[in-house]
Amino acid sequence: MTANSIKIERTTAPKQKPDENQLGFGKYFTDHMFIMDYEEGKGWINPRIIPYQPIMMDPAAKVFHYGQTVFEGLKAYRAADGRILLFRPEQNFLRLNRSNSRLSIPDVDGELALEALKQLILVDQDWVPSQEGNSLYIRPFVIATQATLGVAPSHNYHFMIIMSPVGAYYAEGIHPVKIYVESEYVRAVRGGTGNAKTAGNYAGGLKAQEEATSKGYSQVLWLDGVHQKYIEEVGSMNVFFKIGGTVYTPELNGSILDGITRNSMIQLLKHWNVPVVERQISIDEIYEAYTNGTLEEAFGTGTAAVISPIGDLYWNGHQMLINGGHTGELSQKLYDTLTSIQQGAQEDPFSWMVEVQQKAILS
Amino acid sequence: MTANSIKIERTTAPKQKPDENQLGFGKYFTDHMFIMDYEEGKGWINPRIIPYQPIMMDPAAKVFHYGQTVFEGLKAYRAADGRILLFRPEQNFLRLNRSNSRLSIPDVDGELALEALKQLILVDQDWVPSQEGNSLYIRPFVIATQATLGVAPSHNYHFMIIMSPVGAYYAEGIHPVKIYVESEYVRAVRGGTGNAKTAGNYAGGLKAQEEATSKGYSQVLWLDGVHQKYIEEVGSMNVFFKIGGTVYTPELNGSILDGITRNSMIQLLKHWNVPVVERQISIDEIYEAYTNGTLEEAFGTGTAAVISPIGDLYWNGHQMLINGGHTGELSQKLYDTLTSIQQGAQEDPFSWMVEVQQKAILS
Ligand SMILES: Cc1ncc(COP(=O)(O)O)c(C=O)c1O
Ligand SMILES: Cc1ncc(COP(=O)(O)O)c(C=O)c1O
Numbered sequence: 130m131t132a133n134s135i136k137i138e139r140t141t142a143p144k145q146k147p148d149e150n151q152l153g154f155g156k157y158f159t160d161h162m163f164i165m166d167y168e169e170g171k172g173w174i175n176p177r178i179i180p181y182q183p184i185m186m187d188p189a190a191k192v193f194h195y196g197q198t199v200f201e202g203l204k205a206y207r208a209a210d211g212r213i214l215l216f217r218p219e220q221n222f223l224r225l226n227r228s229n230s231r232l233s234i235p236d237v238d239g240e241l242a243l244e245a246l247k248q249l250i251l252v253d254q255d256w257v258p259s260q261e262g263n264s265l266y267i268r269p270f271v272i273a274t275q276a277t278l279g280v281a282p283s284h285n286y287h288f289m290i291i292m293s294p295v296g297a298y299y300a301e302g303i304h305p306v307k308i309y310v311e312s313e314y315v316r317a318v319r320g321g322t323g324n325a326k327t328a329g330n331y332a333g334g335l336k337a338q339e340e341a342t343s344k345g346y347s348q349v350l351w352l353d354g355v356h357q358k359y360i361e362e363v364g365s366m367n368v369f370f371k372i373g374g375t376v377y378t379p380e381l382n383g384s385i386l387d388g389i390t391r392n393s394m395i396q397l398l399k400h401w402n403v404p405v406v407e408r409q410i411s412i413d414e415i416y417e418a419y420t421n422g423t424l425e426e427a428f429g430t431g432t433a434a435v436i437s438p439i440g441d442l443y444w445n446g447h448q449m450l451i452n453g454g455h456t457g458e459l460s461q462k463l464y465d466t467l468t469s470i471q472q473g474a475q476e477d478p479f480s481w482m483v484e485v486q487q488k489a490i491l492s
Numbered sequence: 493m494t495a496n497s498i499k500i501e502r503t504t505a506p507k508q509k510p511d512e513n514q515l516g517f518g519k520y521f522t523d524h525m526f527i528m529d530y531e532e533g534k535g536w537i538n539p540r541i542i543p544y545q546p547i548m549m550d551p552a553a554k555v556f557h558y559g560q561t562v563f564e565g566l567k568a569y570r571a572a573d574g575r576i577l578l579f580r581p582e583q584n585f586l587r588l589n590r591s592n593s594r595l596s597i598p599d600v601d602g603e604l605a606l607e608a609l610k611q612l613i614l615v616d617q618d619w620v621p622s623q624e625g626n627s628l629y630i631r632p633f634v635i636a637t638q639a640t641l642g643v644a645p646s647h648n649y650h651f652m653i654i655m656s657p658v659g660a661y662y663a664e665g666i667h668p669v670k671i672y673v674e675s676e677y678v679r680a681v682r683g684g685t686g687n688a689k690t691a692g693n694y695a696g697g698l699k700a701q702e703e704a705t706s707k708g709y710s711q712v713l714w715l716d717g718v719h720q721k722y723i724e725e726v727g728s729m730n731v732f733f734k735i736g737g738t739v740y741t742p743e744l745n746g747s748i749l750d751g752i753t754r755n756s757m758i759q760l761l762k763h764w765n766v767p768v769v770e771r772q773i774s775i776d777e778i779y780e781a782y783t784n785g786t787l788e789e790a791f792g793t794g795t796a797a798v799i800s801p802i803g804d805l806y807w808n809g810h811q812m813l814i815n816g817g818h819t820g821e822l823s824q825k826l827y828d829t830l831t832s833i834q835q836g837a838q839e840d841p842f843s844w845m846v847e848v849q850q851k852a853i854l855s
Contacts, residue, residue, distance in 0.1 A: 154642055156640050158552060185548060192555070192556060192691075193691070194561075194691060195698070196691025231699060268557070280701070321717070327692070328555075328559025332685065333690075365643055
């Protein structure tokens with residue numbers, strides 16, 4: 130299958146575009162979507178770009194019952210000069226296939242997927258927002274469609290890409306949030322699916338998130354499933370702590386997601402000669418650093434918000450105010466640097482950005 | 493909403509019924525299904541029985557991305573005298589709501605759901621198999637349908653019931669299977685979703701199941717997520733061990749499913765004055781009982797197979813042959829008793845069976 134085998138059917142009824150000041154997150158979808166099918170014995174077939182539309186699903190489709198599904202999330206940015214830039218998209222398709230492997234889903238050809246994404250973006254290029262801070266959120270995903278109820282890997286799948294113009298996560302720039310350290314619910318455990326981007330990980334977290342919200346916190350900080358002591362992630366983000374001049378982040382232990390923003394932050398920090406350490410970090414250690422005054426900054430990292438500073442951390446009766454509740458200097462610098470690389474406004478020392486180039490679209 | 497508000501639209505194109513000797517499991521579906529919708533602010537609305545058909549799903553529906561879904565599984569049996577009997581159906585709807593609560597899904601009215609199920613069965617009564625060992629497998633489930641990508645509980649859901657005529661799990665009566673004790677992958681951990689019947693638990697288990705199958709085992713035995721030492725479940729069944737005359741089964745610890753077959757087996761054993769103990773059981777203990785000759789029987793319990801005897805247990809280099817690889821006496825007696833109660837062939841001392849009575853169907 131080659132990229133030029135992607136069929137394109139354009140909509141005859143383009144939607145009205147939403148107000149760029151009111152985008153929110155994941156509420157509006159572009160005019161088109163990409164879809165291809167998997168059939169046991171045939172592999173991935175029939176790649177096509179079609180008008181965004183509901184799909185017909187048999188009620189017995191395995192995704193509904195056994196959750197065999199994976200997804201990705203990345204963004205396209207509009208540079209000041211009008212170019213459309215993707216941030217490390219090949220990493221998302223590599224991770225998609227690592228998730229696929231954990232979920233017993235057949236591999237997707239990463240090159241084809243990237244080409245499909247580029248073509249889809251070109252078809253919907255008017256949907257890439259231009260206002261600063263706005264971007265086009267991209268959601269590739271695979272769902273198991275075989276309509277039989279046995280607990281076994283599906284013989285049929287859809288791979289799809291849908292896209293949503295989104296606003297800046299924080300309308301007035303980044304600002305610190307209050308985080309609740311979760312000591313009851315567990316997101317993932319080694320041997321489980323924590324390092325795969327799969328639906329069940331998020332379903333299990335809804336309850337904790339709801340309870341944290343009702344207590345006035347914006348997200349939970351997850352502890353490990355074995356000891357309920359070691360730090361894993363914050364909400365749907367990886368997490369970093371600056372303690373006594375060194376930046377610490379939990380190592381990739383099998384139960385946290387290998388975040389692309391996390392990886393990029395580590396590269397930036399090393400580039401700046403800021404000491405950065407990936408290792409197991411206990412919540413007691415964080416509390417100790419807080420009490421002895423060496424806990425300088427804390428922040429989450431992820432595609433949606435890029436950086437989300439932690440201003441307040443509640444753990445087991447202890448309220449830790451971090452950096453006086455203000456965004457730390459390093460957090461701000463990381464945010465400013467990465468977002469300006471992403472928007473094509475500053476040099477890209479790691480060649481992260483991939484331009485979606487205007488060219489003749491085949492078919 | 494009352495039961496007689498359930499609208500019924502009958503199919504004009506009934507399907508051909510499959511050969512009762514070739515049913516398998518979950519491959520064929522009856523002519524109709526039940527569906528109702530949830531809308532934030534309105535609650536559950538529009539309960540209806542309609543021809544079995546694909547549903548239209550927005551590609552952004554939360555179930556695809558964040559796995560917000562729960563399900564149930566139960567069976568209807570055809571008694572020799574033609575009556576249609578359900579096995580403890582109210583228990584399934586109680587458990588559905590416990591699962592709902594864990595997944596931040598609104599409660600379903602259990603009485604309405606049971607009435608809907610009865611009406612659906614009456615509409616499709618010709619689909620209830622009559623051959624011995626066959627039954628009608630019933631799958632109630634809830635899926636989150638809101639089409640926005642934020643990780644948050646959905647504002648919209650479908651509750652559906654689909655039904656599939658199924659064959660006896662073991663065509664020639666029960667027979668012992670080979671089980672692989674899983675020491676790498678983990679199904680669930682306390683604080684997670686193990687005691688909810690939700691998709692993600694099954695997705696995470698596919699890989700282990702695949703690897704066990706490739707090694708020649710039919711299912712895995714899951715160990716706990718914290719110590720990888722205590723016995724949890726076997727495949728998608730609860731598990732029992734008879735050691736020195738006493739029957740042991742893991743206690744309901746939050747990470748195993750509260751199986752209705754498990755509960756019924758415990759009641760039967762108590763009724764027979766067979767000592768039965770629910771407690772934490774380590775795999776070392778099982779191995780010790782095996783080596784000192786007191787491990788008499790082992791079996792899984794669940795709706796699909798009722799009883800699945802374990803003939804062989806592989807753990808960490810040790811191969812344990814249980815009861816010479818034959819079905820144990822107690823396993824057989826439990827199987828015979830429960831299946832004959834379910835088929836209405838013997839007294840039902842606990843009033844478990846609920847008859848689906850022919851009556852005028854409203855609307
Ligand atoms: C659970 C979880 N952790 C971390 C991240 C951050 O990953 P990335 O930086 O690739 O967006 C995500 C996704 O955004 C996530 O879903
Ligand atoms: C994970 C799991 N454990 C145990 C069981 C057994 O439960 P029940 O006896 O209610 O069918 C099931 C469902 O069949 C299950 O999915």
